[in-house]
Amino acid sequence: MNDTIQNLYDVIESRKGQHVENSYTCYLFEKGLDKILKKVGEEASEVIIAAKNGQNEETVGEISDLIYHLLVLMAEQGIQPADLQKVLDARAEKTGNLKQFHQVDHNS
Ligand SMILES: N=c1c2ncn([C@@H]3O[C@H](COP(=O)(O)OP(=O)(O)OP(=O)(O)O)[C@@H](O)[C@H]3O)c2ncn1[C@@H]1O[C@H](COP(=O)(O)O)[C@@H](O)[C@H]1O
Secondary structure: OOHHHHHHHHHHHHOOOOOOOOOHHHHHHHHOHHHHHHHHHHHHHHHHHHHHOOOHHHHHHHHHHHHHHHHHHHHHHOOOHHHHHHHHHHHHHHOOHHHHHHHHHHHO
Protein backbone atom coordinates (compact mmCIF):
# COMPACT_ATOMS: atom_id res chain seq x y z
CA MET A 1 0.00 0.00 0.00
CA ASN A 2 1.14 3.54 -0.76
CA ASP A 3 3.47 4.97 1.96
CA THR A 4 1.34 8.06 2.56
CA ILE A 5 -1.75 5.97 3.25
CA GLN A 6 0.17 3.48 5.39
CA ASN A 7 1.87 6.26 7.41
CA LEU A 8 -1.42 8.06 8.02
CA TYR A 9 -3.06 4.77 9.02
CA ASP A 10 -0.22 4.05 11.46
CA VAL A 11 -0.62 7.46 13.13
CA ILE A 12 -4.40 7.00 13.30
CA GLU A 13 -4.03 3.51 14.80
CA SER A 14 -1.56 4.82 17.39
CA ARG A 15 -4.29 7.24 18.58
CA LYS A 16 -6.61 4.35 19.54
CA GLY A 17 -7.22 4.25 23.29
CA GLN A 18 -5.12 7.40 23.79
CA HIS A 19 -6.12 10.87 24.84
CA VAL A 20 -3.91 13.29 22.91
CA GLU A 21 -4.61 17.00 23.37
CA ASN A 22 -6.23 18.60 20.27
CA SER A 23 -6.27 15.30 18.38
CA TYR A 24 -9.35 15.07 16.16
CA THR A 25 -8.61 11.35 15.69
CA CYS A 26 -8.75 10.75 19.45
CA TYR A 27 -12.00 12.71 19.54
CA LEU A 28 -13.48 10.41 16.85
CA PHE A 29 -12.35 7.22 18.64
CA GLU A 30 -13.76 8.57 21.91
CA LYS A 31 -17.11 9.31 20.23
CA GLY A 32 -17.20 5.83 18.70
CA LEU A 33 -18.41 3.96 15.63
CA ASP A 34 -21.68 5.85 15.01
CA LYS A 35 -19.85 9.20 14.92
CA ILE A 36 -17.17 7.81 12.58
CA LEU A 37 -19.84 6.38 10.26
CA LYS A 38 -21.70 9.72 10.27
CA LYS A 39 -18.49 11.50 9.25
CA VAL A 40 -17.85 8.98 6.44
CA GLY A 41 -21.36 9.66 5.13
CA GLU A 42 -20.93 13.44 5.37
CA GLU A 43 -17.54 13.43 3.69
CA ALA A 44 -18.81 11.17 0.88
CA SER A 45 -21.65 13.64 0.26
CA GLU A 46 -19.16 16.52 0.18
CA VAL A 47 -17.09 14.66 -2.45
CA ILE A 48 -20.23 14.31 -4.59
CA ILE A 49 -21.14 18.00 -4.27
CA ALA A 50 -17.60 19.21 -5.04
CA ALA A 51 -17.33 16.89 -8.06
CA LYS A 52 -20.74 17.99 -9.39
CA ASN A 53 -19.52 21.59 -9.11
CA GLY A 54 -16.48 20.64 -11.20
CA GLN A 55 -14.07 22.19 -8.72
CA ASN A 56 -11.09 19.86 -8.74
CA GLU A 57 -9.15 21.55 -5.95
CA GLU A 58 -12.15 21.31 -3.64
CA THR A 59 -12.88 17.75 -4.79
CA VAL A 60 -9.31 16.66 -3.98
CA GLY A 61 -9.66 18.20 -0.50
CA GLU A 62 -12.96 16.40 0.09
CA ILE A 63 -11.55 13.08 -1.20
CA SER A 64 -8.65 13.52 1.26
CA ASP A 65 -11.14 14.09 4.10
CA LEU A 66 -13.08 10.99 3.02
CA ILE A 67 -9.96 8.83 2.85
CA TYR A 68 -8.86 10.04 6.29
CA HIS A 69 -12.26 9.15 7.78
CA LEU A 70 -12.29 5.77 6.01
CA LEU A 71 -8.87 5.04 7.54
CA VAL A 72 -10.26 5.96 10.98
CA LEU A 73 -13.15 3.55 10.31
CA MET A 74 -10.73 0.83 9.23
CA ALA A 75 -8.61 1.27 12.36
CA GLU A 76 -11.74 1.21 14.53
CA GLN A 77 -12.76 -2.10 12.90
CA GLY A 78 -9.27 -3.63 12.95
CA ILE A 79 -8.93 -3.58 9.15
CA GLN A 80 -5.38 -3.04 7.85
CA PRO A 81 -4.37 -1.28 4.60
CA ALA A 82 -2.80 -4.63 3.63
CA ASP A 83 -6.30 -6.17 3.70
CA LEU A 84 -7.38 -3.68 1.01
CA GLN A 85 -4.22 -4.27 -0.96
CA LYS A 86 -4.87 -8.00 -1.00
CA VAL A 87 -8.40 -7.55 -2.37
CA LEU A 88 -7.41 -4.94 -4.98
CA ASP A 89 -4.36 -6.92 -6.11
CA ALA A 90 -6.42 -10.11 -6.41
CA ARG A 91 -8.93 -8.25 -8.60
CA ALA A 92 -6.17 -6.76 -10.74
CA GLU A 93 -4.51 -10.16 -11.08
CA LYS A 94 -7.81 -11.71 -12.15
CA THR A 95 -8.10 -9.18 -14.98
CA GLY A 96 -4.41 -9.51 -15.90
CA ASN A 97 -3.63 -5.94 -14.86
CA LEU A 98 -1.44 -6.61 -11.86
CA LYS A 99 1.29 -8.23 -13.99
CA GLN A 100 1.06 -5.47 -16.59
CA PHE A 101 1.29 -2.77 -13.91
CA HIS A 102 4.31 -4.39 -12.25
CA GLN A 103 6.07 -4.74 -15.62
CA VAL A 104 5.57 -1.06 -16.46
CA ASP A 105 6.54 -0.03 -12.94
CA HIS A 106 9.64 -2.21 -12.98
CA ASN A 107 10.97 -0.90 -16.28
CA SER A 108 10.28 2.79 -15.58
N1 LIG B 1 -5.55 13.74 7.71
C1 LIG B 1 -6.16 14.19 8.70
C2 LIG B 1 -7.43 14.81 8.57
N2 LIG B 1 -8.21 15.05 7.49
C3 LIG B 1 -9.29 15.66 7.96
N3 LIG B 1 -9.23 15.82 9.31
C4 LIG B 1 -10.17 16.50 10.20
O1 LIG B 1 -11.47 16.14 9.84
C5 LIG B 1 -12.35 17.19 10.24
C6 LIG B 1 -13.36 17.33 9.12
O2 LIG B 1 -13.90 18.58 9.15
P1 LIG B 1 -15.44 18.83 9.42
O3 LIG B 1 -15.65 20.30 9.28
O4 LIG B 1 -16.25 17.89 8.58
O5 LIG B 1 -15.63 18.36 10.92
P2 LIG B 1 -15.60 19.24 12.25
O6 LIG B 1 -16.67 20.24 12.19
O7 LIG B 1 -14.20 19.74 12.52
O8 LIG B 1 -15.91 18.11 13.32
P3 LIG B 1 -17.30 17.44 13.73
O9 LIG B 1 -17.86 18.27 14.83
O10 LIG B 1 -18.18 17.35 12.52
O11 LIG B 1 -16.90 16.09 14.21
C7 LIG B 1 -11.49 18.45 10.48
O12 LIG B 1 -11.49 18.75 11.87
C8 LIG B 1 -10.12 18.01 10.01
O13 LIG B 1 -9.07 18.55 10.82
C9 LIG B 1 -8.09 15.29 9.72
N4 LIG B 1 -7.56 15.16 10.98
C10 LIG B 1 -6.35 14.58 11.09
N5 LIG B 1 -5.64 14.10 9.99
C11 LIG B 1 -4.32 13.48 10.19
O14 LIG B 1 -4.41 12.48 11.18
C12 LIG B 1 -3.18 12.35 11.88
C13 LIG B 1 -3.47 12.41 13.37
O15 LIG B 1 -3.88 13.72 13.70
P4 LIG B 1 -4.64 14.08 15.08
O16 LIG B 1 -6.07 13.83 14.83
O17 LIG B 1 -4.35 15.53 15.26
O18 LIG B 1 -4.12 13.20 16.13
C14 LIG B 1 -2.29 13.53 11.41
O19 LIG B 1 -1.40 12.98 10.47
C15 LIG B 1 -3.27 14.47 10.74
O20 LIG B 1 -2.68 15.20 9.69
